[in-house]
Amino acid sequence: MNGIIEVENLSFGYYAGEILKDLNFEVTPGKFVGIAGPNGAGKTTLLNLLCGLLRPKAGSIRINSARIESYSVKKLAQKVAVVRQEFVPVFDFTVAETVSMARTPYLGTFGFESKTDKKFIAEALEMTDTAQFASRPLAQLSGGERQRVFIARALAQNTAILLLDEPTSFLDLKHQVGIYDLLKKMQQEYGKTIVAVTHDINLTIQYADEALLLGTDSNYHIGKTKDVFSQQQIEKVFGVRTFTGRVGQESFFLPLGKFAKDNQTITSKPPSSQQK
Amino acid sequence: MAEFLTAKKLAIKVVICLAVLAVVMALCTLTGKIRPPEGPRKISLEKVLAGPGQTPGENIDYEILVGIRLPRVILAALVGAALACSGVVLQAILRNPLADPYILGISSGAGLGVITAVISGVTWSFWGGSPIALFAFAGATLTVWLVWYIGRLTGKSQVTTLLLAGVVINAFFSAVIMFLTSIAKSDQVHSTLLWLMGNITEKSFAVLWVSAGCILAGMFGLFSICHRLNILTFGEEEAKGLGVDTEKTKVVAFGFAALITAIAVSLSGLIGFVGLIIPHGVRLVFGPDHRQLLPVSAIIGSAFLVVADTIARIIVAPAQLPVGVITAIAGGPFFLVLLARYTRKVSWLK
Numbered sequence: 001m002n003g004i005i006e007v008e009n010l011s012f013g014y015y016a017g018e019i020l021k022d023l024n025f026e027v028t029p030g031k032f033v034g035i036a037g038p039n040g041a042g043k044t045t046l047l048n049l050l051c052g053l054l055r056p057k058a059g060s061i062r063i064n065s066a067r068i069e070s071y072s073v074k075k076l077a078q079k080v081a082v083v084r085q086e087f088v089p090v091f092d093f094t095v096a097e098t099v100s101m102a103r104t105p106y107l108g109t110f111g112f113e114s115k116t117d118k119k120f121i122a123e124a125l126e127m128t129d130t131a132q133f134a135s136r137p138l139a140q141l142s143g144g145e146r147q148r149v150f151i152a153r154a155l156a157q158n159t160a161i162l163l164l165d166e167p168t169s170f171l172d173l174k175h176q177v178g179i180y181d182l183l184k185k186m187q188q189e190y191g192k193t194i195v196a197v198t199h200d201i202n203l204t205i206q207y208a209d210e211a212l213l214l215g216t217d218s219n220y221h222i223g224k225t226k227d228v229f230s231q232q233q234i235e236k237v238f239g240v241r242t243f244t245g246r247v248g249q250e251s252f253f254l255p256l257g258k259f260a261k262d263n264q265t266i267t268s269k270p271p272s273s274q275q276k
Numbered sequence: 277m278a279e280f281l282t283a284k285k286l287a288i289k290v291v292i293c294l295a296v297l298a299v300v301m302a303l304c305t306l307t308g309k310i311r312p313p314e315g316p317r318k319i320s321l322e323k324v325l326a327g328p329g330q331t332p333g334e335n336i337d338y339e340i341l342v343g344i345r346l347p348r349v350i351l352a353a354l355v356g357a358a359l360a361c362s363g364v365v366l367q368a369i370l371r372n373p374l375a376d377p378y379i380l381g382i383s384s385g386a387g388l389g390v391i392t393a394v395i396s397g398v399t400w401s402f403w404g405g406s407p408i409a410l411f412a413f414a415g416a417t418l419t420v421w422l423v424w425y426i427g428r429l430t431g432k433s434q435v436t437t438l439l440l441a442g443v444v445i446n447a448f449f450s451a452v453i454m455f456l457t458s459i460a461k462s463d464q465v466h467s468t469l470l471w472l473m474g475n476i477t478e479k480s481f482a483v484l485w486v487s488a489g490c491i492l493a494g495m496f497g498l499f500s501i502c503h504r505l506n507i508l509t510f511g512e513e514e515a516k517g518l519g520v521d522t523e524k525t526k527v528v529a530f531g532f533a534a535l536i537t538a539i540a541v542s543l544s545g546l547i548g549f550v551g552l553i554i555p556h557g558v559r560l561v562f563g564p565d566h567r568q569l570l571p572v573s574a575i576i577g578s579a580f581l582v583v584a585d586t587i588a589r590i591i592v593a594p595a596q597l598p599v600g601v602i603t604a605i606a607g608g609p610f611f612l613v614l615l616a617r618y619t620r621k622v623s624w625l626k
Binding site for chain 2 (some may be wrong): 007032048052053072073074075076077078081082084089090092093094096097100101102103105109110111113114118121135156165209
């Protein structure tokens, strides 16, 4: 195996039962992997295992070929950055102060940033387009802007791996796409390995290279996104019928509930060529 | 581009604040009349500078200024710094802007120690000081240990469990204090009440130096974890993700904060408001970065308590008020003004 993340026979459960059972997969460097699955399937649990917050019950996780337990908290934070759902902190930190915290794993005893640290921070602010409001408190930003700040912080952390837990949950369509565009840019320009937990299958299909679909019965599917997500697979795992449409080579899925309008009226359309 | 806090910028601000503190301390030492037998008069700087006389009582100005007022002002400065620092750290760790140095049961623990000392009538002295301080210190540290122990029963030191344990222990010990107060003799009750209100009195230099050493060491320890405290205010998961050993940081933070609070409480009783409003006020004006918030709060807390104690000393002279009364009366409105005026608009202070 030569993955940057290697998961072998991983099992985990909070109490008696197991949420994740015998999970095996690896992530090759520079790939964008989406983790999908119904609520309670263990998506966030898996993410917390991958960032060392939880310890496996059985099996192993390797980061850069070394077992995750062998890293100190500080060393692991130099390899893996985590972005969770955006929130407003208790105290009124500014954008720049928040992004500066990314450099903690590299700081000395009293924690003052060096020139190199400042370079990383400035670059992260520029890259994520957050430099314009660098001196504003986080509370004054919109949810989408705040999420960009947290991504900027992860970028300034200068890690090879970036883990995200539902980064677009509370964002509108424009900001959802904006965040995924930003992640794609980070993958392409900086060669970051990105693992994102998400509820949005369609965004995953659009942006991710590979996907891991976790089921509630400890079954899972991993592979190219187009192989993992199919109408039958989604119906089986989520218990929801979908309408499938195609845009170019990719299939996209629209969930249909009991009261969904007549399926006949939904037609698939290729993207308009005039649209930009 | 946003500006960064650098060690140099911080040092400049701290030196400026220290200079202001020195001036405040000097002025407060000189404030107030002395009452020699020939009648009350102002202290004479000339006489003070002449140095001590050959025999005791020869240069009364010098003796009062250096022997009585100076240690008292230093004591107020130390206690103010300790309470403000402890408030800063506990607010950060508990992620609760309403936390104060007494939230983990230190106040009631120390109070219980004091009333035990008063009722049992211990008379031996300790470094020229009263045994009350020692009992207060023992009570405070034992209570913090108890709260910490209960907080960890659920596994790791969960912030909410700690807070709850603190509140419950505080309530329980307060009840015990009330019980003991109600069965104690009235003169014993008076000295306990005075202590509970917060009272700065003259202490020997020996006590002062030892306390100063411990408090400064504690503050230095806390300063070394300030950048980690910044991240801890975002939550423990976030902090771990950014390479912070959260358990270690919490142990250091609680340990040093409890130590300096216990020393402050045993020196001067329960002085309210300083540990709550000084961190708030400084945060409103200077921002929440703990590397700056902690040292600046310490110095402002010092200055605030020195001034409050001077007011307590002179306002009803020759009688004196407990300083806790002044901090509560002055602190509240002062804080409201701050709250109304600043929402971090003062850019030159950042």
